[in-house]
Amino acid sequence: MIITDYLNIDDLLTEEHKLIRTSIKNWVNKEVKPIIDEANQKHEAIHSLTKQMGELGALGSFIPEKFGGAGLDQIAYGIIMQELERGDTSIRSTASVQSSLVMYPIFEFGSEEQKIKFLPKLAKGELIGSFGLTEPNHGSDPGAMETKFIDKGDYYLLNGAKMWITNAPICDLAIVWAKNEHGKVKGLIVERGMQGFTTPETHKKWSLRASSTGELVFDNVKIPKENLLPNISGLKGPMMCLNSARYGIAWGVLGAGFDCFNTAVQYSLERKQFNRPIASFQLTQKKLSEMLTDLTSAQLMALRVGQLKEEGKVTPSQISMVKRNNVNIALKVARESRQILGAMGISGDFPIMRHMMNLESVITYEGTHDIHLLITGFDITGIASFK
Ligand SMILES: Cc1cc2nc3c(=O)[nH]c(=O)nc-3n(C[C@H](O)[C@H](O)[C@H](O)COP(=O)(O)OP(=O)(O)OC[C@H]3O[C@@H](n4cnc5c(N)ncnc54)[C@H](O)[C@@H]3O)c2cc1C
Incomplete structure (x- = not known):
């Protein structure tokens, strides 16, 4: 006897919501449940499933189809998160970060070029993103962040460090929140391969063991000006x-x-x-x-x-x-x-x-x-x- 809906909340959902739930649930049962205990026991991240989540429409489900998303509503997004976390929080965390913390800011605050360049690949899981807000000295008070960048004319120069970042060690790009020389918080897209950008892994976790967590370290990283999210300022x-x-x-x-x-x-x-x-x-x-x-x-x-x-x-x-x-x-x-x-x-x-x-x-x-x-x-x- 499996109880998941005591008050017939299903009656408040659409047929599409129920179909989405079934498809994610079936995938979790087939692909996640058989491997998840071992991955946790061995402290091994299972990011190999990210592309499959992309195929299922679980990455950026609420992003318009024009940019590779599934164009679904907020309830569908919630249902997807629920079914993924029935499998494991690590899988849900990857989908959450990719959808809400990487694709959402690019869609909401990015330039048209940034949207075209990154969103479709992020939706397919061909690129993995991370979100850098927390720092070694600032968690609950991100407004006090120390990571900063200065305008060098042709580029921005970024220095600082972020900590406890989901998928940092495996990310292809990171949305990094840093202060400019006027103390304003801005968002930058930092890409793997930029000189001075490293992502050491955090080991010995007793939680989220099937998820990769790490730092984002910026040592005089030159950020092209087109990688600044143009349409947002402040926390x-x-x-x-x-x-x-x-x-x-x-x-x-x-x-x-x-x-x-x-x-x-x-x-x-x-x-x-x-x-x-x-x-x-x-x-x-x-x-x-x-x-x-x-x-x-x-x-x-x-x-x-x-x-x-x-x-x-x-x-x-x-x-x-x-x-x-x-x-x-x-x-x-x-x-x-x-x-x-x-x-x-x-x-x-x-x-x-x-x-x-x-x-x-x-x-x-x-x-x-x-x-x-x-x-x-x-x-x-x-x-x-x-x-
Ligand atoms: C597995 C994992 C993944 C994460 N992924 C990300 C990520 O992808 N990106 C990212 O940016 N961050 C990430 N984080 C960081 C997370 O968001 C922070 O840990 C969180 O914001 C809390 O910050 P802190 O750990 O520095 O705790 P602190 O801010 O140091 O807080 C410590 C304790 O003090 C309490 N406290 C603080 N201030 C007050 C106050 N004014 N009044 C009362 N109590 C207070 C807090 O409630 C807490 O209990 C992740 C963390 C974990 C564990």
Whole structure:
């Protein structure tokens, strides 16, 4: 018995949404699930699947077809993220970064030439992008970033470093947020092969082990002037990208959460202690009931925020609320599910511990659990507690 839709939310989706869900789900079952445990155990990134995600339309699904995207709506984007993360957060992270943090800024803030040059190849997964905002000394306060560039007449000279960057070691290009000599944050497209640009890998992670994470280091990198994103200035640029990615995360974690929940339901029906299935104990039923209630409320929030986003009415604070809430619920569900499986909960034969470790990153990246709470606090009171 697999439960994924307790309140018949399917009735609120279109036939196209359901078809997309089935096609991504089938692909995840065929290509991701058989290899994902070993990739995590061995700490090996599985970027070889990126081109297949491109073929499925999972990269830049909301980018217009004219630029190689699938031209789908925001709900479809959410559904794609949900089904990918049912497989593993690493796969979803690659699709999130490529779609919301690389293709979106090029589409939204880029020149026509930049769109034509990069978007179709990014959509096909022929190019892999990364997004550099976080720095060694600045995570929650990106406005204090130290990475900077100066205008040298024919080119810009970029210096600094970004840290904890998804896909940095394998990226062909990076969207890098840096300050100009006037202290204004701007976006630059930094391409692999530019002299002085290196991307050392971050090792020894206990989370997102099937994803490649690293640094972006700029040592006097000459950036051609045509690689500046012309149509954005200030922190608003990266924040708009993060809004798009955070929205996708709110859906994505539902996939991980339901995978844990359904594993726990199945196990509790089969596992017997005291001559009875552990599912028969009230404490197990309490856990399962609370998990399903929480996951269902998270589904409804994701859908509603998706509708608002599609209508162009969503606020960044609403996205903060749903990202924080849904990641928190998925992580709680993962922890409770792990307990239901007892010792088996830590085994790679089940997906729970892997999802749980992944979600420990998701609760921190794209704005931490606490920072999102403070954003809601600001929205309620009008008083910024963290600026
Ligand atoms: C696997 C992984 C992938 C990532 N991928 C990317 C990527 O692709 N691109 C990118 O740019 N970044 C990426 N990040 C970085 C991520 O976005 C940052 O880790 C995150 O923004 C938090 O920054 P920090 O780790 O420096 O924590 P800090 O900002 O140092 O925060 C540490 C703690 O202090 C708390 N805190 C900070 N300020 C306040 C305050 N004012 N009030 C209360 N509490 C506060 C935080 O909530 C947190 O609990 C990734 C991180 C991980 C783990």
